[in-house]
Amino acid sequence: MERTLDRIPPKSADLSEWYQAVCYRAELVSQAPVRGCLVLRPYGYGLWERLQAELDRRFKETGHENAYFPLLIPESLLTKEAEHVEGFAPEVAWVTEGGSEKLAERLAIRPTSEVIIGVMYAEWIQSYRDLPVLINQWANVMRWEKRTRPFLRTAEFLWQEGHTAHESEQEAAEEVARMLEVYREVAEDVCGVPVYKGEKSASERFAGANHTFSIEALMPDGRALQSATSHELGQNFARAYDITYAAEDQTEQYCWTTSWGMSWRMLGALIMTHGDDRGLRIPPRMAPTEVVIVPIPRGDASALYTKARELYGACKDAGLRVKLDDRPGQSPGYKFNEWDMRGVPVRLEIGNRDLDAGVATLVRRDKAVKEDGQKQQVPLDEVVAFIPTVLEQIQHNLFAQAKTFLTGRTVATLDRDEFYRMCTERAGMIDIPWCGLASCEAAVKDTTGATTRNIQPGPPRAQICVACGEPARYQTYFAQSY
Amino acid sequence: MERTLDRIPPKSADLSEWYQAVCYRAELVSQAPVRGCLVLRPYGYGLWERLQAELDRRFKETGHENAYFPLLIPESLLTKEAEHVEGFAPEVAWVTEGGSEKLAERLAIRPTSEVIIGVMYAEWIQSYRDLPVLINQWANVMRWEKRTRPFLRTAEFLWQEGHTAHESEQEAAEEVARMLEVYREVAEDVCGVPVYKGEKSASERFAGANHTFSIEALMPDGRALQSATSHELGQNFARAYDITYAAEDQTEQYCWTTSWGMSWRMLGALIMTHGDDRGLRIPPRMAPTEVVIVPIPRGDASALYTKARELYGACKDAGLRVKLDDRPGQSPGYKFNEWDMRGVPVRLEIGNRDLDAGVATLVRRDKAVKEDGQKQQVPLDEVVAFIPTVLEQIQHNLFAQAKTFLTGRTVATLDRDEFYRMCTERAGMIDIPWCGLASCEAAVKDTTGATTRNIQPGPPRAQICVACGEPARYQTYFAQSY
Numbered sequence: 021m022e023r024t025l026d027r028i029p030p031k032s033a034d035l036s037e038w039y040q041a042v043c044y045r046a047e048l049v050s051q052a053p054v055r056g057c058l059v060l061r062p063y064g065y066g067l068w069e070r071l072q073a074e075l076d077r078r079f080k081e082t083g084h085e086n087a088y089f090p091l092l093i094p095e096s097l098l099t100k101e102a103e104h105v106e107g108f109a110p111e112v113a114w115v116t117e118g119g120s121e122k123l124a125e126r127l128a129i130r131p132t133s134e135v136i137i138g139v140m141y142a143e144w145i146q147s148y149r150d151l152p153v154l155i156n157q158w159a160n161v162m163r164w165e166k167r168t169r170p171f172l173r174t175a176e177f178l179w180q181e182g183h184t185a186h187e188s189e190q191e192a193a194e195e196v197a198r199m200l201e202v203y204r205e206v207a208e209d210v211c212g213v214p215v216y217k218g219e220k221s222a223s224e225r226f227a228g229a230n231h232t233f234s235i236e237a238l239m240p241d242g243r244a245l246q247s248a249t250s251h252e253l254g255q256n257f258a259r260a261y262d263i264t265y266a267a268e269d270q271t272e273q274y275c276w277t278t279s280w281g282m283s284w285r286m287l288g289a290l291i292m293t294h295g296d297d298r299g300l301r302i303p304p305r306m307a308p309t310e311v312v313i314v315p316i317p318r319g320d321a322s323a324l325y326t327k328a329r330e331l332y333g334a335c336k337d338a339g340l341r342v343k344l345d346d347r348p349g350q351s352p353g354y355k356f357n358e359w360d361m362r363g364v365p366v367r368l369e370i371g372n373r374d375l376d377a378g379v380a381t382l383v384r385r386d387k388a389v390k391e392d393g394q395k396q397q398v399p400l401d402e403v404v405a406f407i408p409t410v411l412e413q414i415q416h417n418l419f420a421q422a423k424t425f426l427t428g429r430t431v432a433t434l435d436r437d438e439f440y441r442m443c444t445e446r447a448g449m450i451d452i453p454w455c456g457l458a459s460c461e462a463a464v465k466d467t468t469g470a471t472t473r474n475i476q477p478g479p480p481r482a483q484i485c486v487a488c489g490e491p492a493r494y495q496t497y498f499a500q501s502y
Numbered sequence: 503m504e505r506t507l508d509r510i511p512p513k514s515a516d517l518s519e520w521y522q523a524v525c526y527r528a529e530l531v532s533q534a535p536v537r538g539c540l541v542l543r544p545y546g547y548g549l550w551e552r553l554q555a556e557l558d559r560r561f562k563e564t565g566h567e568n569a570y571f572p573l574l575i576p577e578s579l580l581t582k583e584a585e586h587v588e589g590f591a592p593e594v595a596w597v598t599e600g601g602s603e604k605l606a607e608r609l610a611i612r613p614t615s616e617v618i619i620g621v622m623y624a625e626w627i628q629s630y631r632d633l634p635v636l637i638n639q640w641a642n643v644m645r646w647e648k649r650t651r652p653f654l655r656t657a658e659f660l661w662q663e664g665h666t667a668h669e670s671e672q673e674a675a676e677e678v679a680r681m682l683e684v685y686r687e688v689a690e691d692v693c694g695v696p697v698y699k700g701e702k703s704a705s706e707r708f709a710g711a712n713h714t715f716s717i718e719a720l721m722p723d724g725r726a727l728q729s730a731t732s733h734e735l736g737q738n739f740a741r742a743y744d745i746t747y748a749a750e751d752q753t754e755q756y757c758w759t760t761s762w763g764m765s766w767r768m769l770g771a772l773i774m775t776h777g778d779d780r781g782l783r784i785p786p787r788m789a790p791t792e793v794v795i796v797p798i799p800r801g802d803a804s805a806l807y808t809k810a811r812e813l814y815g816a817c818k819d820a821g822l823r824v825k826l827d828d829r830p831g832q833s834p835g836y837k838f839n840e841w842d843m844r845g846v847p848v849r850l851e852i853g854n855r856d857l858d859a860g861v862a863t864l865v866r867r868d869k870a871v872k873e874d875g876q877k878q879q880v881p882l883d884e885v886v887a888f889i890p891t892v893l894e895q896i897q898h899n900l901f902a903q904a905k906t907f908l909t910g911r912t913v914a915t916l917d918r919d920e921f922y923r924m925c926t927e928r929a930g931m932i933d934i935p936w937c938g939l940a941s942c943e944a945a946v947k948d949t950t951g952a953t954t955r956n957i958q959p960g961p962p963r964a965q966i967c968v969a970c971g972e973p974a975r976y977q978t979y980f981a982q983s984y
Contacts, residue, residue, distance in 0.1 A: 053579060053621050054572045054609065062567035062637060069568065085544035086551065090534045091611075091642055091658050092595075097535060113574075114599040115611065118646040118657075119592050127536065129573075129597065129611075139535050149831075155544060160573055160642065164600040175600075176573050349631075 028361075030297045035241040039292055043170040046300050046362050048291075056165045056175030060284070063362060066308030067287050068178060072158065074210045074305070075180060075282060078202045084154040084182060089136050091160075092127040098135050101260035107227020108132065111163040113175070129162040134228065134253070134279055137183045138261035145185060145275060147266045152195070153185040171288030172245070172502050179283030185263060185275040189254070192276035193231075196250045199280040200233045203248035206282070211290045212303035212419040213237045214426045215247060216449065216497060218474030223458050226279075230254035236473040236497065237289045238426050242446030244473045244499035245289045250280035288502075293422050300363025301385050303418050304411035311335055311342045311407060312364045316352045316371035324375055327400070331368065331380070334404045360385065365414045366407060370400075382406070386414045386421075430497075432481075439486045439498075443468035446500050453480035453492035460488040464498065473497040510843075512779045517723040521774055525652040528782050528844050530773075538647045538657030542766070545844060548790030549769050550660060554640065556692045556787070557662060557764060560684045566636040566664060571618045573642075574609040580617050583742035589709020590614065593645040595657070611644040616710065616735070616761055619665045620743035627667060627757060629748045634677070635667040653770030654727070654984050661765035667745060667757040671736070674758035675713075678732045681762040682715045685730035688764070693772045694785035694901040695719045696908045697729060698931065698979060700956030705940050708761075712736035718955040718979065720908050721774045724928030726955045726981035729771050732762035770984075775904050782845025783867050785900045786893035793817055793824045793889060794841045798834045798853035806857055809882070813850065813862070816886045842867065847896045848889060852882075864888070868896045868903075912979075914963075921968045921980075925950035928982050935962035935974035942970040946980065955979040 028041040043049050048064030060068060076086075092115060099105045108131045115127040130136065141153060158180050165175045182199060186192040200217055207215045215235035225232040229251040237245045257263065258274040267273045294301040304310050313335070315321065315328040328344055335342035343364075345355050352369070359367055367383040374380055379397045387394035398406055429448025433439050442450045443464060454460070454472065464487050465471050473496075480492035487498075510523040525531050530546030542550060558568075574597060581587045590613045597609040612618065623635060640662050647657045664681060668674040682699055689697045697717035707714040711733040719727045739745065740756040749755045776783040786792050795817070797803065797810040810826055817824035825846075827837050834851070841849055849865040856862055861879045869876035880888055911930025915921050924932045925946060936942070936954070946969050947953050955978075962974035969980075 050622060050625065052572045052618070054574050054576060054618070057572035057574065059572065059622055060570040062569045065567070065569045068570075085547070087544045087547045088542040088550075088660060090536045090539035090541065091644070092536050092539065094536060110601050112601065113597050113609075115595050116598045117596040117608070119594065126599070127595075136534070136536075140532060140541055143532065162573070178570060 028297070028299065031240070031295060032297075035239065035292065038295070040170065042291065042295055042299055042361070049170045051168070056168050058168060058170060058174045058176075060178070063308065064287070067290075067302070067306060068284055070306045070308060071206070071211070071284075071286060072180075074206050075202070078206065079156045079180075079182065082198060082202065084156045087155045087157060088159070089133050089140065089157060091130055093130055093136050095126045095128060097139060098128050101135065101228050101257055103256070104134065104228035104260075108163075111165075113162050113164050130159070131161055131163045132279075132281070133157060133159070133161075133181055134183065134257055135261070138257045138263055138277070141183075141185050141275070141277070142261050142263045145263060145265050148187055148268055151185060151187050151265060151275065152191065155184065156180055156182045171284050171291070177283050177285070179281050181279060181281040184278045185258075186278070187265070187267070187273070187276070189276050192252055192278050196231070196233060196252050196278050196280065199278075200235065200248075200250040203235050203250065203280075203282055207235055207237065207247055207286065207289070208419065210303070210305045211286060212306075212415060212422060213247065213286075213289050213293045214419065214423045216474060216476070218476050218497070220249070220474055221456065221458075221461060221472040221496070223461055224472060226251045228253060228256050230256065234474050236449070236499075237293065238429055238449055238499070239289070239292045239502065240425070242429060242448050242500070244449065244497070244501040245285070245292070246473070246501065247286050247289050248280070248282035251278060253277045253279060294418050295363070296388075298357070299361030301418060302363035302365060304365045304415045307363070307365050308341060309343045309362070309364045310340050310411055311366045311368060312359045313342065313344045313368045313370065314352055314355050314359070315346060316369055318372050321372065324370065324372055327375055328370055331370070331400070331403070335407070338404050338407075340404075340407060366410055368403065382410065384410065384414060386417045434482055434486055436486055436489070440464070440468055443470035443498055443500070448499065449473065450498045452486035452496060452498065453482040453484065454494050454496035455485035455488055455490040456493040457488070457490060460485060460490065463488065468500070470498045470500045473499050473501065510779070510781065513722070513777060514779075517721065517774065520777070522652065524773065524777055524781055524843075530769075531652045533650070538650050540650060540652060540656045540658075542660070545790065546769070549772075549784070549788060550766055552788045552790060553688070553693070553766075553768060554662075556688050557684070560688065561638045561662075561664065564680060564684065566638045569637045569639060570641070571615050571622065571639060573612055575612055575618050577608045577610060579621060580610050583617065583710050583739055585738070586616065586710035590645075593647075595644050595646050612641070613643055613645045614761075614763070615639060615641070615643075615663055616665065616739055617743070620739045620745060620759070623665075623667050623757070623759070624743050624745045627745060627747050630669055630750055633667060633669050633747060633757065634673065636664075637666065638662055638664045653766050653773070659765050659767070661763050663761060663763040666760045667740075668760070669747070669749070669755070669758070671758050674734055674760050678713070678715060678734050678760050678762065681760075682717065682730075682732040685717050685732065685762075685764055689717055689719065689729055689768065689771070690901065692785070692787045693768060694788075694897060694904060695729065695768075695771050695775050696901065696905045698956060698958070700958050700979070702731070702956055703938065703940075703943060703954040703978070705943055706954060708733045710735060710738050712738065716956050718931070718981075719771045719775065720911055720931055720981070721771070721984065722907070724911060724930050724982070726931065726979070726983040727767070727771045727774070728955070728983065729768050730762070730764040733760060735759045735761060776900050777845070778870075780839070781843030783900060784845035784847060786847045786897045789823065789845070789847050791823050791825045791844070791846045792893055793822050793848045793850060794846045795824065795826045795850045795852065796834055796837050796841070797828060798851055800854050803854065806852065806854055809857055810852055813852070813882070813885070817889070820886050820889075822886075822889060848892055850885065864892065866892065866896060868899045916964055916968055918968055918971070922946070922950055925952035925980055925982070930981065931955065932980045934968035934978060934980065935964040935966065936976050936978040937967035937970055937972040938975040939967075939970070939972060942967060942972065945970065950982070952980045952982045955981050955983065
């Protein structure tokens with residue numbers, strides 16, 4: 021009995037339907053029997069492990085260490101930073117019973133950890149010599165949600181959250197910029213997702229921050245996806261949680277703190293950016309499996325399987341993440357479709373005739389079927405050495421395709437009507453001189469659904485806000501967003 | 503202003519006080535402002551990362567993949583396996599409110615994940631061709647506790663839990679044995695903690711299992727510490743959660759499932775086993791820092807610091823986990839004490855005079871002060887190549903010391919009075935022929951506090967149970983335990 025792979029709807033017809041379908045069919049996730057929650061299946065977790073490894077290495081290279089803080093935060097602590105609690109309280113899940121006992125105080129499942137980490141920093145930090153404190157946490161967090169969209173919106177999600185404390189505002193600002201650049205690098209150079217770096221407007225800021233910066237990607241439906249954020253918390257949390265240090269001049273000072281996070285949401289951006297009607301397309305640096313070898317047996321295939329296993333061993337020895345699909349009872353065609361669905365960048369096909377000719381067929385997942393260069397014959401004794409080059413080409417090609425899309429859909433205008441129309445129609449990243457006023461932002465949002473995504477450095481490119489006619493202060497991207 | 507390192511009480515005086523003190527002073531953990539919870543500080547998390555890496559590699563080598571399942575489990579699901587819920591219900595923390603809404607059904611924070619994973623396996627597994635399913639999860643879990651003892655007893659803790667499904671009882675039993683052996687290997691060969699493998703008695707079994715196996719270590723106070731468990735769940739969870747598959751003969755069959763876990767408790771075993779009056783002693787394979795270089799400047803030290811940095815770079819290039827402690831304002835003596843406290847296996851001291859002589863002083867943490875071989879002069883141009891050999895020696899020496907202790911404190915007796923006395927006095931692993939009766943076990947526990955730790959394979963070494971006089975069925979270790 022051969023299995024058939026259920027089809028997914030075309031990506032161009034309805035991105036949202038395609039997205040949900042591909043997430044389930046490629047076995048990235050399953051719906052859980054818990055409202056708003058998701059199961060990350062082994063293939064999805066494989067993507068997450070790749071993202072973790074790439075981030076974690078960069079965090080350590082920039083001097084950070086990992087630590088782990090409690091899941092539960094007493095309500096009385098959570099409420100000390102007023103803006104923060106106001107921002108997060110509506111989304112908190114509360115533990116009220118432990119064992120058979122009703123608790124005296126409700127405990128929040130962390131929606132983020134500034135509070136509990138702030139309390140610890142207050143205890144750990146005594147002197148300027150303890151600074152900076154540069155800590156990252158890998159954790160699950162929870163923000164109560166009724167709707168579920170894989171990776172993009174779930175009650176529980178996996179992320180990392182960096183929390184640092186510094187002597188000066190300047191140092192804190194440098195940290196925030198450094199980590200934003202790490203995020204840009206991982207998004208663009210690893211996940212192949214081009215982004216814009218910039219500052220969020222006041223109304224889009226993290227609850228309790230002085231400045232929030234983000235990287236923003238653009239999805240194929242013209243909606244932006246905030247992919248990571250980095251916050252200057254000023255001395256707000258330091259004051260609320262009493263994070264002070266004795267300065268060199270013996271005075272008692274408040275620390276300047278930061279926080280920054282990227283979640284499995286980044287995987288959602290990757291999937292939507294690169295996928296096609298045949299399923300996922302994973303950039304090689306993120307691929308749990310870079311190469312799959314599929315033998316195409318006909319008649320006596322023992323020599324073929326021996327060669328395939330030899331090839332598999334050679335790939336493994338070369339440090340490639342490789343799988344050999346020698347499952348009996350499944351046709352090569354079924355296997356091709358399945359690995360296409362999972363977005364494995366390179367497929368090596370090898371049949372009896374190839375064996376005689378001393379070649380394998382190398383198939384690139386980044387190319388369309390029958391597109392020039394999709395398939396090529398490669399001599400068996402050269403193929404292992406050739407693969408890394410091909411993987412690099414695929415990595416760059418996927419990024420280039422996405423970059424072309426982002427550039428083409430980044431649209432500037434100085435005309436108010438056109439601006440409003442573009443916002444409504446999800447034209448892309450709509451790039452205008454903007455006044456910076458919350459009232460203007462709210463008006464655009466109410467009418468079109470679009471919000472400010474982020475503010476570019478430097479002055480606006482015209483003097484008048486395109487949205488409202490007040491004086492412009494910044495050059496800013498607007499878009500509808502996830 | 504130089505800091506002074508607070509002293510810890512001697513290990514031999516009171517193991518429990520020493521243990522708590524060393525965990526806090528070595529900055530492994532901090533107490534959290536949440537009852538029963540712990541903060542794992544960067545150095546403690548460094549140990550956890552080493553343990554994770556060693557386990558994760560072995561899980562993958564044995565064919566397992568990682569995945570992630572929801573934190574919250576609806577009460578109605580939890581109660582389907584009767585023994586399981588009875589075992590865990592008293593320890594569950596419950597979420598009853600989400601956002602501003604009271605939930606219709608209580609949600610348990612996972613005390614372990616058999617239930618939620620069982621539900622997913624029922625959905626994923628259709629045919630014998632889907633088997634075996636071999637999944638591991640890295641996660642936080644919660645079991646409501648009032649008392650906190652770092653790593654050994656906390657409400658929330660970090661662990662891994664493997665969950666597998668198989669076609670036959672035989673295959674499941676092999677999996678359980680395979681993972682128990684992985685645990686033994688990591689405990690002994692990585693953490694340097696010798697253990698006994700064996701089966702738990704019925705009363706000490708995991709709630710819902712047919713057979714539970716454990717590795718048991720012996721702490722310096724004569725109490726055993728269960729360091730990992732591996733469970734044959736039979737078809738109990740398969741029946742409760744309907745995990746079935748179509749067999750090759752087209753019949754519908756229940757799967758045979760297993761689960762197995764090791765937590766940060768293993769770090770507690772490591773700390774108690776190896777530490778001494780000066781603090782931690784970390785076996786090199788587990789050490790976040792294997793080598794610390796401490797310059798001892800006198801007068802003009804610029805050449806000294808240059809050399810120290812050169813040495814640091816050479817160690818790093820050689821793949822060693824190395825730190826250079828060139829902090830100004832702290833004396834070498836302070837630094838020595840601090841790195842001793844943290845248990846770094848090798849210290850390299852280098853002073854101006856050493857520089858002239860072309861040597862460094864290598865100090866081994868596994869040796870007592872002034873013990874033969876604690877310090878040796880090593881030529882600077884040989885030291886980097888020499889360190890791996892020394893690290894291996896330290897690894898083996900720490901294990902050998904612990905093994906000598908375990909062997910010496912594994913005591914067999916055929917005399918009932920002596921057995922009871924040894925149980926009461928925490929003589930160690932008390933090795934007796936045992937009847938296997940729950941009533942006998944309960945009587946020993948009530949009188950002495952000791953319980954069965956695990957049962958060795960093979961027949962008992964005498965015909966009569968030493969504890970009660972009934973016919974003996976097994977050779978079994980008794981001990982008081984953590």
